[in-house]
Amino acid sequence: MTLGLINANPIVHAKKERVARCEDPHCDDAVDPLDIYDFVRDIRDPEHPYSLEQLSVLSEESITVDDKLGRILITFTPTIQHCSMATVIGLCLRVKLQECFPPHYKVDIKVSPGSHADEEAVNKQLNDKERVAAALENPNLRQLVDECLYSNEL
Amino acid sequence: MDLDDEGSNFELKEIQTLSGHTDRVWSLAWNPATGTDDAQPVIASCSGDKTVRIWERSALTRSWDCKAVLEETHTRTVRSCTWSPSGKLLATASFDATTAIWENVGGDFQCVSTLEGHENEVKSVSWNASESLLATCSRDKTVWIWEVMPGNEFECASVLQGHTQDVKMVKWHPTMDILFSCSYDNTIKVWAEDDTGDWHCIQTIVSGHSSTVWAISFNAGGDKMVTCSDDLTLKVWEADIEGMRSGNDQVLWKHLSTLSGYHDRTIFSVHWSREGIIASGAADDAIRFFVESKDSVVDGPSYRLLLKKEKAHDMDVNVVQWSPGENRVMASASDDGTIKIWELATSSN
Numbered sequence: 001m002t003l004g005l006i007n008a009n010p011i012v013h014a015k016k017e018r019v020a021r022c023e024d025p026h027c028d029d030a031v032d033p034l035d036i037y038d039f040v041r042d043i044r045d046p047e048h049p050y051s052l053e054q055l056s057v058l059s060e061e062s063i064t065v066d067d068k069l070g071r072i073l074i075t076f077t078p079t080i081q082h083c084s085m086a087t088v089i090g091l092c093l094r095v096k097l098q099e100c101f102p103p104h105y106k107v108d109i110k111v112s113p114g115s116h117a118d119e120e121a122v123n124k125q126l127n128d129k130e131r132v133a134a135a136l137e138n139p140n141l142r143q144l145v146d147e148c149l150y151s152n153e154l
Numbered sequence: 155m156d157l158d159d160e161g162s163n164f165e166l167k168e169i170q171t172l173s174g175h176t177d178r179v180w181s182l183a184w185n186p187a188t189g190t191d192d193a194q195p196v197i198a199s200c201s202g203d204k205t206v207r208i209w210e211r212s213a214l215t216r217s218w219d220c221k222a223v224l225e226e227t228h229t230r231t232v233r234s235c236t237w238s239p240s241g242k243l244l245a246t247a248s249f250d251a252t253t254a255i256w257e258n259v260g261g262d263f264q265c266v267s268t269l270e271g272h273e274n275e276v277k278s279v280s281w282n283a284s285e286s287l288l289a290t291c292s293r294d295k296t297v298w299i300w301e302v303m304p305g306n307e308f309e310c311a312s313v314l315q316g317h318t319q320d321v322k323m324v325k326w327h328p329t330m331d332i333l334f335s336c337s338y339d340n341t342i343k344v345w346a347e348d349d350t351g352d353w354h355c356i357q358t359i360v361s362g363h364s365s366t367v368w369a370i371s372f373n374a375g376g377d378k379m380v381t382c383s384d385d386l387t388l389k390v391w392e393a394d395i396e397g398m399r400s401g402n403d404q405v406l407w408k409h410l411s412t413l414s415g416y417h418d419r420t421i422f423s424v425h426w427s428r429e430g431i432i433a434s435g436a437a438d439d440a441i442r443f444f445v446e447s448k449d450s451v452v453d454g455p456s457y458r459l460l461l462k463k464e465k466a467h468d469m470d471v472n473v474v475q476w477s478p479g480e481n482r483v484m485a486s487a488s489d490d491g492t493i494k495i496w497e498l499a500t501s502s503n
Binding site for chain 1: 178202230231233249274275277293320322338365366384419420437438439468469470489490
């Protein structure tokens with residue numbers, strides 16, 4: 001583990017106004033990207049006591065859904081180009097989505113184009129199902145992910 | 155033959171669904187010694203639930219039942235399992251960095267040996283044809299060759315370095331002691347033993363796939379192999395088998411054909427049947443079948459899609475394996491936690 005934070009001075013944004021959404025998961029057969037955004041916007045950043053939304057790692061535009069093919073694509077923007085927490089953020093997104101959505105949706109997670117120095121390598125790792133499964137069996141990594149997902153500091 | 159007749163209609167009939175695992179099923183293996191008149195078919199499956207299950211089809215009811223659950227041995231996901239050619243031993247590879255060897259002792263499966271050495275997750279294990287060697291591979295980028303000694307002892311014969319990333323699968327050639335590995339580094343490597351008994355890489359296929367290569371399968375004759383990848387293609391390769399048999403180390407595997415445009419998500423598994431049907435299992439929950447097309451172009455054989463079974467499972471298909479005994483019978487396993495037994499039949503019109 002590095003001694004200092006990867007990005008010690010992130011830019012923090014105000015939380016966006018929340019619109020009351022339909023609570024009933026069956027009220028609409030199609031998956032609304034904004035519903036997905038609601039599930040992930042409050043995930044805490046691994047290094048800072050702020051949400052991914054507050055750090056602009058995620059925004060409403062991060063989520064695209066193809067209902068016909070049953071696919072969800074999430075693109076996120078790490079705060080800096082050499083962010084080594086990118087894979088942790090990706091894992092957090094995947095775990096959160098697994099909990100919230102029907103398993104037959106295929107989820108792809110990528111860093112937004114140009115936002116990371118090792119974009120291709122990070123994307124490949126985030127979408128290798130076997131690597132994700134093994135990572136989540138690592139107790140230290142799992143604990144970090146759980147802290148990001150279940151932190152009630154917000 | 156109906157495979158040559160492009161007008162033939164095929165369908166994939168579901169024979170039975172085997173449930174029991176409590177997490178995704180990563181792999182399965184048919185016991186090669188079973189499925190004959192004397193011995194009912196047996197399948198081993200392995201899962202993210204850290205167990206291995208043994209399934210057997212009842213002679214009386216023709217229905218599959220779970221005969222054993224091998225648990226409390228692996229402490230993490232069991233990623234792959236494979237029977238020895240005689241069917242007497244079962245090797246299981248796990249994310250806990252070990253490979254376990256199991257023996258059926260009067261109906262009870264016992265772990266008779268544990269192979270340690272890899273630094274992290276073991277992804278695949280393979281026995282050679284004569285059962286004298288075992289190969290394993292791992293995220294630690296290495297391939298290990300183990301010698302099978304008397305009394306279920308295993309000795310590490312070689313640690314093969316060369317891959318630059320996670321090695322996804324190892325597979326011995328069906329008749330010769332030549333080992334193949336495929337990796338997250340997008341390459342396929344061929345390993346052989348030289349005159350002094352040292353193992354080394356005799357070929358690296360680099361300009362083939364453009365992403366992770368997940369699996370390798372040989373045809374019955376051993377002169378062709380098919381690989382599947384995250385790049386959404388299947389690739390067929392061939393080599394001069396006579397040259398290989400005469401011990402020529404310089405024999406290279408050459409690209410024969412690429413099957414592209416058929417898959418739109420990662421292909422995790424591919425298996426070539428004795429009859430020449432290539433089955434693939436992919437992340438779009440579908441199973442596909444390909445055969446050599448008889449309108450061969452001048453450049454060599456091409457392959458055509460025989461059948462696509464959509465929604466074969468509710469989630470990603472992780473493995474497809476043809477039965478060694480019965481014709482056109484196949485098993486598949488999925489993230490949905492189930493194993494399915496299928497029969498590929500010609501549909502009556």
